Amino acid sequence: MSPHKSKNIHPTLPSLALPEQGLKKKELIESFKQYYIHLLGRDENCRTPYYAFEAISLALRDRLMERWKATHKKYKYSGCRRGFYLSMEYLLGRSLTNSMLNLGAKDAVSEGLSELGIETDELINAELDAGLGNGGLGRLAACFMDSCATMQLPVIGYGLRYEYGMFTQNIVNGEQVEKPDHWLRRGNIWEIERLEYSHRIKFCGRTQLQTDESGKKRVHWIETSDVLAVPFDTPVPGYCNDTVNTLRLWKAVATEEFNLDEFNEGDYAEAVAEKISAENITMVLYPNDANENGKELRLRQQYFLASASLQDVVTHWVALHGEDFSQFAAKNCFQLNDTHPSIAVAELMRLLIDNHGLGWQDAWTITRNTMAYTNHTLLPEALEKWPVSLMRGLLPRLMEIIFEINAHFLAEVSAHWPGDFERQRRMSLIEEGEEQQVRMAYLAIVGSYSVNGVAELHSRLLQRDLFSDFYALWPQKFNNKTNGVTPRRWLIASNPGLAALISETIGDDWMSDLSLLKKLLPYAEDAEFRQRWYRTKQLAKQKLIEFKQQQHDIDINLEALFDVQVKRIHEYKRQLLNILHVIYLYNRIKKGDTANWVPRCVLIGGKAAPGYKAAKKIIKLINNVADVINSDPDTQGKLQLVFLSDYSVLAMEKICPGADLSEQISTAGKEASGTGNMKLMMNGAVTIGTLDGANIEILEEVGEDNFFLFGLTEAQVAERRKHYDPVSTIEQDEDLRQVVKLLECGHFNQFEPGIFDELIGSIKSPNDPWMTVADFRSYIDTQKRVEEAYRDRDRWIKMSIINCANSGKFSTDRTISEYNRDIWKLESQPVGTK
């Protein structure tokens, strides 16, 4: 019997009224003490702040729990349409500050704790980051959860509960060394296990056509190896509004009857090994932010997420509506965070047809009206493909369904373009070749009613290039949803100093309507306000210095321009271009060309995928250049280069308040959107950037006077590529020639000959896809304009204020309201706990 159908075995339970738990200082602290002393068994002699962190978190969790229940009830009884966000990644970071903030309990907690002699910051720092994601896409999912709850939308997030999150990065001899991140080693105070809502996930086995009593044919997927999906729920509070949504993460657990036979036959070790292999599914997050094709475990993870989540929704549906699916599409929609969960298209078909007896056409109509797909990449090589042979072995029934979807789809294509076999070949869900492969993006497009990119340019390029055939067939499916970031985490919580200054100046309504930040604009002309803004920035820079000093003993100059590039290390993001500029500055210092010098501290941080050799070499280069520059007496007070190791959500919370300059320098047409650009802008950093991703929209918001634009446009990149000749560009540019010479002569790798040869070779190649050399001159000249602007403090502060004031568009509240208006069409569900 499905868990949803079970009768309430404690009929008195629902009326078990609990005393209301206030958010007043006194009540919170009573509750804190109760947990600290009685549940955790600690007292004032306890030396580690961890248990106090747990106790205060439990006290807050209780308060969330009431609201969580109330929200759940509201959704249940209103019978509202619901949205489900399917994502392999949620980069949540820490939760304590967020819970305090969204519950409106920040002051009560810190005052109460301080009366007990406890420093709230110490407890905040005892929490580990939940790093269940790689970068932009994972953090976007977390920001979306915050905004959905804040806008009181009935959205559940579904994901995987990885035992190990994103690796931690150590730098040893300048190189990245990965260390596993066992973030759950002390448990996770914010989650609740819900065994009763577990589902069984099938793998392997074979299919068999059977005829039932009524003569109806049904496919049975049999002889499978099953794994249990056990949900762990995390509360997602909205901002001061009593809504608490759910993030449900699945953990893989071996089924109970696990290989009884083998146990009984005495093959104990085999049986235990298989159990472990089942539980491996959710053991570790894949640390690639681009496609690492063909790994079976990854496909297992994807199907595990899709199947568990869809079964959850479908069993819930059946518990309420029986086998009547006529309203299913009217009441449910699924947003696919990239193609990672896109096997959901075939899985929904399977559940509807094989488990609930729907016909193909009915099931297809439902599927096509419930799925929506978001693409996050323009790099064709990063589009996911799975070998047919692999999928057939692991998911035989799904492979059959995909072939059938493809047959129907190709019939549509041929009806639209009769006789155009070349187009059928191009659009087929199956790529032919030495090895047949399933094109997951095409499956997602064919099975969805909406396809969106994550910034204007990105969405346009998807239509023009990557998915042009599909756009020609179904133009109405395609749309844009420019990304955002949640201002609760990325401004209010991370930069309390600036948030307070803003609220003192324009009130605090901006916190849930970020467009109101525009009210700051007139204050850019107010000298006293600028002075306060400057002081706030300096304080944040000081704090950033202190944060960095915990890692490394380096004296950073507070007066320097803080020039920040933090993001995954990838060739298309062009950290190399940044380094070329640093070497250029260094060379000028060495030549004595330092009139009107603006001191600069270049901070670069990011992780490289462990298997991405070139990215790892870039990290090594940054560290080697840093060693040479920072230890040269000539650069003192003028130039520093710092590699920020182990970049993470937590690190970004410390970095963005203190940044002056935001480096967004990808090759035009390659960065889908970027979201670090938005976080930095919101905190008053000025962008130096190419016309790429959401940079273009940032530029539109702030105007050319408040943005340092450089580089080729996407169209110019395409044109230049035809006759790209970096070697002659280098020869003709004296500054660049000297920079490349310094690199080639081994100045930064004196005891490690040749280690950078490949990197240097890559930018000198006419086939360099990222065309780093092509943008060098424009970048250097624009950096000169940056210095001029920074030298004029008043002008710089004005730019900083104007950037923050115009960042309203980049709140995920705006993004989510657009998803909702155009795709989800959910009704907001106000919750009252009273």
Ligand code: 26Q
């Ligand atoms: C795929 C297959 C196997 C293993 C891993 C992966 C994988 C995992 C993560 C592929 C891609 C990702 C993440 C991609 C990502 O973060 N993209 C970024 O998404 C942001 C949010 O939309 C954008 O702002 C960035 O421009 C985009 O690079």
